[in-house]
Amino acid sequence: FVCFTRKKEYKGCREDANKTSIVFSAHHHSGALLECLQHFADHKVNLTRLESRPVIENPFEYIFFAIEH
Secondary structure (H helix, E strand, O other): OOOOOOOOOEOOEOOOOOOEEEEEEOOOOOOHHHHHHHHHHHOOOOEEEEEEEEOOOOOOOEEEEEEEO
16 A cells, blocks of 8 residues: 655554565576565565465466565
8 A cells, every 4th residue: 555645744644654565476496586585685675574375377386475664
C-alpha cells in the first residue's frame, strides 16, 4: 500500500510505518538466491522477512517474498 497526501500529518499513515514488499524469482543454479540478496546488502536494505513459495505450474521453481521494514 502506498499513502500519498498533501497534508503534513495524516492519521492513516505514520512516518515510521514505512514497509516495502517485493516478489521475485531467481534462476535455478547454485548461488542464484545469494546473487539476488547481495543487491539488497549492497544498497543497505535491511530485509526483515524472506519467504519462498513453490511455483505450482513448475516443480522445483520458487518465488520469493522479501519485506523491508
